[in-house]
Amino acid sequence: MISRKISSFWNGIKNFNTYIISIIISFKSIKHLRFRSIFTIAVNQTKFTGIDAMPLVASIAILIGGTVIIQATENFPKFGIEGFIGNLLVLIIARELGPLITAIIVITRSGSAITTEIATQKQHNEIFSLELMGIDTKLYIVFPRIIASIFSIFSLIIIFDIVGFLGGYLIAVTTVYIPIDNFLTTVMDAFSFEDLVITLVKSTIYGILIPLISCYYGFMPNAYFEIPIYVSRAVIRTVWIIFLINALISAMLYF
Amino acid sequence: MKLSKNEIRVAVFIIVPIIIILLFVVLKLGYSLASSTVDVYLKVENIKSIKKGTLVKVKGYEVGRIIEIKPVYKPTLHFLALMRIKRDIEIFEDCSAIIQNQNIIGEPEIEIRNPEKKGELISKASVIEGIEYVNLDTILQEAHVLLANLADMVDVFKGISLDSKSNIKLLVTNLANSVTTLNQILTDSQKDIGLTLTSFRKTASTLDEISRELKKHPVNFLFKGKKDDEK
Numbered sequence: 120m121i122s123r124k125i126s127s128f129w130n131g132i133k134n135f136n137t138y139i140i141s142i143i144i145s146f147k148s149i150k151h152l153r154f155r156s157i158f159t160i161a162v163n164q165t166k167f168t169g170i171d172a173m174p175l176v177a178s179i180a181i182l183i184g185g186t187v188i189i190q191a192t193e194n195f196p197k198f199g200i201e202g203f204i205g206n207l208l209v210l211i212i213a214r215e216l217g218p219l220i221t222a223i224i225v226i227t228r229s230g231s232a233i234t235t236e237i238a239t240q241k242q243h244n245e246i247f248s249l250e251l252m253g254i255d256t257k258l259y260i261v262f263p264r265i266i267a268s269i270f271s272i273f274s275l276i277i278i279f280d281i282v283g284f285l286g287g288y289l290i291a292v293t294t295v296y297i298p299i300d301n302f303l304t305t306v307m308d309a310f311s312f313e314d315l316v317i318t319l320v321k322s323t324i325y326g327i328l329i330p331l332i333s334c335y336y337g338f339m340p341n342a343y344f345e346i347p348i349y350v351s352r353a354v355i356r357t358v359w360i361i362f363l364i365n366a367l368i369s370a371m372l373y374f
Numbered sequence: 375m376k377l378s379k380n381e382i383r384v385a386v387f388i389i390v391p392i393i394i395i396l397l398f399v400v401l402k403l404g405y406s407l408a409s410s411t412v413d414v415y416l417k418v419e420n421i422k423s424i425k426k427g428t429l430v431k432v433k434g435y436e437v438g439r440i441i442e443i444k445p446v447y448k449p450t451l452h453f454l455a456l457m458r459i460k461r462d463i464e465i466f467e468d469c470s471a472i473i474q475n476q477n478i479i480g481e482p483e484i485e486i487r488n489p490e491k492k493g494e495l496i497s498k499a500s501v502i503e504g505i506e507y508v509n510l511d512t513i514l515q516e517a518h519v520l521l522a523n524l525a526d527m528v529d530v531f532k533g534i535s536l537d538s539k540s541n542i543k544l545l546v547t548n549l550a551n552s553v554t555t556l557n558q559i560l561t562d563s564q565k566d567i568g569l570t571l572t573s574f575r576k577t578a579s580t581l582d583e584i585s586r587e588l589k590k591h592p593v594n595f596l597f598k599g600k601k602d603d604e605k
Binding site: 270274292296304310311 | 378380384388390391394398401413415448454
């Protein structure tokens, strides 16, 4: 039983490795693709992954920023560190929760949609038709989605951070007065170049991994009934990998 | 090339965060969009000693003024005075702001004192805790009240002592009169006592004589007086 699991896990890694190599190889044929077609897919995907997800991301950011600040204003005075609310927001929202929650929202919303879309296209032989036309489907389907995800996740993380800070501030001013310029200065001071670089690194890694894994599982189903199975698998495994990557990045760059 | 509505929205969605990041980088690198002044807050418990326009100085050199005072109600009532300070003198974080008087009767001013160890330069919207020297006007007023009370007390003591003086004088006079009277009484009493004693002796001899007569002739004694009356 355990050996079968290990074997299955190992085969999965091998298949995923082959899939990545095939995508890298397919970059050779990028000159044969029309820019406009890739651009249109990327724009549509960015709209769906980024713009359409903005209200959800913003509302969650306000709630999380508010929750963090409520806890901080309640507990910080006990330790005499009530002046570090801005630092706490940067630590929790900008460094960890912002990228992580944005990635989870993108996975559950767009990752599952990508898997379902590709799986459905495959079942309808649309992908086969593209291949018959000589179009490199790996490049045509995966590459624009990676570009779109990188930009979308980057923008969503920035929006999440800003809305989280403002939400936190709005909640904070109900209990303790902090001048807005003072608050912004504190946040600016606490937010370092290192945080900015890590945000960029995380958004790039998540932007590559989420569509890559989602597309990988989208290509897997061989029947209609397998689509929900692989969608579920895609979401769960992507979430797990994102948590793992987030922990590794934090450990590597902040330790 | 005409862009579609979606393409414009996506472009805005990507460009706005990039601009924010670039702005952040520019500000972090130390470029300031502000002028040659920096606005910092002074936190004070009350505004008895400061007002809009109060000077801000560093070692006597004027670096700015208070441009606005606003009350803050949370967590308890205090005030934030917005000081606009010129950047031509270095003021560091962890500096202290002491509210004091220019001289005995002068306007109050805020003296900024830099920390001994130089740190980061003070940044926009920093909050400095105001340390208030006890207001000279208040001290003078309190001293004035104290002196007035003291003068009243001295007057009362003076009145009491004056009254007491005349009373004591009267008392001594009365006492002297009393002694004289007592002496007179004693002098007069001495004569009277002698006479009284003589009179007592006479009475005693008369009574002795009566008792002897009564013993010898009791009946005659009883009727002697009656016969004398009838005579």
